[in-house]
Amino acid sequence: MLGGNESVERREGISKLLGRELYIDDEPMGGCLWGATVRSPSPRGLIREVRFGPEVNWEEFVVVDHRDIPGENHVWLIESDQPVLAADSVRHVHEPVVLLAHRSREMVHKAVRSVEVIVDPSPPILDFRIPPGADGIQHGTDNVFSHIVINKGDVEAALAEAPVVVEGTYETGAQEHVYLENQGMVAWIDGDVVVVKGSLQCPFYVHAALTHGLGREEDKVRVIQAPTGGGFGGKEEYPSMLALHAALLALEAGAPVKMIYDRSEDMAVTTKRHPAWIRHRTGVDPDGRLLAQEVEVVFDGGAYVTLSPVVLSRGLIHAGGPYSCDNVRIDGRAVLTNSVPFGAFRGFGAPQTIFAVERQMDKIADELGIDPVELRRMNLIREGQSTATGQIIRDGADRLEVLDRALELSAYREKQKEHARFNAANEDRRRGIGLSTYFHGAGFTGGGEVHLSSVAKVEARPDGRIVVLTSNIEMGQGTLTIFTQIVSGLLGLEPDDVLIADADTFRVPNSGPTVASRTVMVVGRLIERACADLVAKLGDSDLRGPDLKQAIVDWHRKHPRGVLDGVARYEPPPGISWDEDSYRGDAYGAFAWAACVAEVEVDLRTLATRVLDVVAVQEVGKVLNELLASGQIQGGVVQAIGWALMEECVWSDGVMVNNQLTNYMIPTSDDVPPVRVEFLEAPYAHGAGGAKGIGELPLDGPAPALAAAIGVATGTHPRAIPVTPERLMELYDGA
Amino acid sequence: MEHDAREDTVRVEFTLNGKVVVVYAQPSDRLLDTLRYGLELPGTKEGCGEGECGACTVLLDGMPANSCLVPTYQVRGRTVETVESLSSEDVAPLMRTGATQCGACTPGVVMTATWIRRHPEVLEAHSVRALMAGNLCRCTGYDGIVEGVEALVVRESDG
Numbered sequence: 001m002l003g004g005n006e007s008v009e010r011r012e013g014i015s016k017l018l019g020r021e022l023y024i025d026d027e028p029m030g031g032c033l034w035g036a037t038v039r040s041p042s043p044r045g046l047i048r049e050v051r052f053g054p055e056v057n058w059e060e061f062v063v064v065d066h067r068d069i070p071g072e073n074h075v076w077l078i079e080s081d082q083p084v085l086a087a088d089s090v091r092h093v094h095e096p097v098v099l100l101a102h103r104s105r106e107m108v109h110k111a112v113r114s115v116e117v118i119v120d121p122s123p124p125i126l127d128f129r130i131p132p133g134a135d136g137i138q139h140g141t142d143n144v145f146s147h148i149v150i151n152k153g154d155v156e157a158a159l160a161e162a163p164v165v166v167e168g169t170y171e172t173g174a175q176e177h178v179y180l181e182n183q184g185m186v187a188w189i190d191g192d193v194v195v196v197k198g199s200l201q202c203p204f205y206v207h208a209a210l211t212h213g214l215g216r217e218e219d220k221v222r223v224i225q226a227p228t229g230g231g232f233g234g235k236e237e238y239p240s241m242l243a244l245h246a247a248l249l250a251l252e253a254g255a256p257v258k259m260i261y262d263r264s265e266d267m268a269v270t271t272k273r274h275p276a277w278i279r280h281r282t283g284v285d286p287d288g289r290l291l292a293q294e295v296e297v298v299f300d301g302g303a304y305v306t307l308s309p310v311v312l313s314r315g316l317i318h319a320g321g322p323y324s325c326d327n328v329r330i331d332g333r334a335v336l337t338n339s340v341p342f343g344a345f346r347g348f349g350a351p352q353t354i355f356a357v358e359r360q361m362d363k364i365a366d367e368l369g370i371d372p373v374e375l376r377r378m379n380l381i382r383e384g385q386s387t388a389t390g391q392i393i394r395d396g397a398d399r400l401e402v403l404d405r406a407l408e409l410s411a412y413r414e415k416q417k418e419h420a421r422f423n424a425a426n427e428d429r430r431r432g433i434g435l436s437t438y439f440h441g442a443g444f445t446g447g448g449e450v451h452l453s454s455v456a457k458v459e460a461r462p463d464g465r466i467v468v469l470t471s472n473i474e475m476g477q478g479t480l481t482i483f484t485q486i487v488s489g490l491l492g493l494e495p496d497d498v499l500i501a502d503a504d505t506f507r508v509p510n511s512g513p514t515v516a517s518r519t520v521m522v523v524g525r526l527i528e529r530a531c532a533d534l535v536a537k538l539g540d541s542d543l544r545g546p547d548l549k550q551a552i553v554d555w556h557r558k559h560p561r562g563v564l565d566g567v568a569r570y571e572p573p574p575g576i577s578w579d580e581d582s583y584r585g586d587a588y589g590a591f592a593w594a595a596c597v598a599e600v601e602v603d604l605r606t607l608a609t610r611v612l613d614v615v616a617v618q619e620v621g622k623v624l625n626e627l628l629a630s631g632q633i634q635g636g637v638v639q640a641i642g643w644a645l646m647e648e649c650v651w652s653d654g655v656m657v658n659n660q661l662t663n664y665m666i667p668t669s670d671d672v673p674p675v676r677v678e679f680l681e682a683p684y685a686h687g688a689g690g691a692k693g694i695g696e697l698p699l700d701g702p703a704p705a706l707a708a709a710i711g712v713a714t715g716t717h718p719r720a721i722p723v724t725p726e727r728l729m730e731l732y733d734g735a
Numbered sequence: 736m737e738h739d740a741r742e743d744t745v746r747v748e749f750t751l752n753g754k755v756v757v758v759y760a761q762p763s764d765r766l767l768d769t770l771r772y773g774l775e776l777p778g779t780k781e782g783c784g785e786g787e788c789g790a791c792t793v794l795l796d797g798m799p800a801n802s803c804l805v806p807t808y809q810v811r812g813r814t815v816e817t818v819e820s821l822s823s824e825d826v827a828p829l830m831r832t833g834a835t836q837c838g839a840c841t842p843g844v845v846m847t848a849t850w851i852r853r854h855p856e857v858l859e860a861h862s863v864r865a866l867m868a869g870n871l872c873r874c875t876g877y878d879g880i881v882e883g884v885e886a887l888v889v890r891e892s893d894g
């Protein structure tokens with residue numbers, strides 16, 4: 001029997017290691033058609049004509065355009081502005097216009113090239129940092145998708161009185177998810193139900209998009225998640241679009257339709273991390289105490305609203321960093337450009353703003369001539385102090401210990417001395433070390449979790465086994481394993497006694513999307529409560545292990561065909577309050593806290609950076625499964641190393657043109673050192689087993705730590721990422 | 736396993752996971768597609784289709800190869816091994832180190848790892864990190880993979 005703290009092995013691990021996990025493109029689909037998409041060649045304009053080339057026998061093809069959409073022609077999300085298929089106008093290159101399907105995958109992709117979308121062009125908006133002229137306005141009166149201001153104290157007065165004011169401007173680039181499994185979806189018709197199955201994070205987002213776009217009742221649409229080969233946010237909103245396309249073709253064809261993007265299409269047309277421009281003005285006293293933080297943030301939203309307002313919101317809430325400051329003003333906008341829409345990506349706006357505030361802390365330390373470590377130590381939030389939104393932190397976590405442990409583990413001070421000797425002895429190579437301190441709020445922002453009102457369910461089967469029913473999916477992060485562990489640990493069962501139901505909207509309740517580091521902390525807690533509800537129905541809340549199994553078997557003998565289940569609906573932790581209008585209050589149920597130290601070596605001949613060591617120390621509440629948790633941190637850190645040093649989207653007309661793994665570089669095993677991870681634990685009373693969210697935290701810290709280390713090594717102050725050799729050469733030659 | 740002959744195809748007989756198979760391939764057919772769609776062995780994955788990511792790695796005459804870059808006709812008379820040839824026992828050490836998360840890169844990782852396991856002498860000149868650099872993984876940060884491969888090799892040398 002398992003105790004509550006024993007780690008369960010990855011449940012689908014052997015199946016994945018042996019290649020037996022069936023992803024959507026692996027499923028045998030007899031008689032299916034292959035779907036493909038005809039897209040806009042132009043970033044902005046009116047569609048004059050769609051020409052079908054004479055070289056193709058179009059009668060062999062299923063063809064769908066905006067006139068074939070039975071419901072509303074928009075992808076349901078925050079706003080109803082993004083068409084499923086463009087009707088009269090286009091707002092970005094690659095905007096979908098026409099869908100084709102054919103029995104032959106080769107033929108359908110060939111046919112796409114025989115459809116010409118002719119657009120009367122208008123001048124596109126391509127630089128989000130420049131306010132648009134009158135002829136560029138395409139959303140509201142100013143192209144601003146969302147404008148949010150966070151106010152605390154009196155920033156103007158505090159800046160005016162501050163002995164020292166430090167200013168800095170920071171920029172971060174787009175980042176492509178590069179989940180190893182490309183986007184894919186299959187749709188078919190089952191009686192009067194449209195069924196869609198594919199690679200996705202949020203079954204009920206897709207479900208809502210299909211009911212709106214197809215104009216169907218909720219019970220006439222069914223969404224099933226297939227094993228998903230990575231998501232990182234990239235399969236949060238885009239699968240709704242792809243599901244609508246596959247479903248429209250399947251309805252038109254009356255046959256199953258499979259749409260699988262190849263890598264170049266996936267990279268070119270799907271969402272990326274929002275590019276950001278961020279300006280800081282910080283008032284400090286000569287010792288470095290923060291007196292005022294004024295932060296201006298602009299995110300490039302791309303052509304449609306999609307998730308930009310909520311990405312901006314999270315970005316702004318994290319923009320002041322994990323520091324105490326009485327006077328804060330954070331003013332942020334997400335704006336339209338005629339680029340492929342930007343979207344959810346692990347960290348969800350926070351990595352951008354944390355990069356900026358951490359680089360700003362280094363700049364303050366530099367200008368005041370004080371140690372960046374001591375600057376952070378002085379300003380890190382203490383128990384009882386508050387964040388930018390006025391959220392008072394009283395969670396028992398020791399943020400100073402997190403910092404100290406990272407310094408100790410990385411041998412930060414010793415390395416500084418070692419580097420001085422190394423740099424003096426070497427002509428062409430320079431070493432440096434840098435750090436960052438950061439935080440990440442888990443779960444939906446503000447009242448988001450209350451609004452979601454998630455429900456989780458467990459069912460006891462006649463054989464005594466427990467089935468967990470949620471809409472939260474496995475995409476590599478370990479949902480199946482951790483849900484198993486939560487239930488088996490709580491109920492004293494073997495892991496094999498716990499089954500996780502497929503995320504099928506006909507079977508599972510809506511426990512919300514698989515995003516925002518919420519799966520374990522929020523949904524895991526619901527599962528714990530649902531288990532308690534189930535056991536209570538057996539008349540003895542203390543039943544565990546074999547006794548519980550026997551009681552379940554007996555119950556079913558007495559109630560043939562009866563359903564024995566336990567249900568829990570989200571309830572906010574006590575004492576949480578949030579005011580959406582003023583942006584004041586408890587933005588998140590809990591924050592995780594972290595410090596990252598990075599050590600680099602720069603070759604002065606090439607200005608290439610090699611990462612020598614990375615240490616990430618974090619306080620994440622209780623660690624439920626060390627192997628999974630470490631894997632999340634290590635993977636997130638390496639993704640952040642890529643964003644910081646090498647992953648650069650090259651743009652032309654608002655579209656990524658290096659849309660291949662040949663010229664969009666992500667880290668290989670040989671590009672990164674082992675990532676050294678350590679956890680500190682201050683259990684969170686309202687998360688499953690005391691856990692806080694963990695998935696996104698590791699994206700937040702490495703980029704500023706690496707930029708700092710490069711700065712120390714080369715005597716520069718990198719303020720924009722990725723710090724490619726080219727970008728560093730400009731800084732270094734100018735230094 | 737005999738496939739329908741079409742006029743524009745060539746007959747390709749090769750050894751797949753220890754058994755002789757015959758396929759009829761067009762000149763442009765990729766081994767990856769022949770395996771996945773023709774022979775119904777979907778364990779081998781497509782990640783990029785241009786030989787960068789290694790998700791489609793198979794062993795061709797015992798050497799790792801990106802099956803997306805191998806025309807099917809070129810495997811005539813040769814030996815191909817895919818992830819389907821392995822057993823749970825073969826991959827157990829990778830399970831314990833967290834070498835798989837989402838699983839999409841995993842079959843390719845496992846095939847390269849299998850090659851290293853069979854040829855531990857390559858580790859005299861190269862590190863596991865360097866040898867695994869042809870298999871991109873976006874989930875693990877590589878530590879779980881590197882440790883898993885090292886564990887595989889150690890187990891092998893312990894007999």
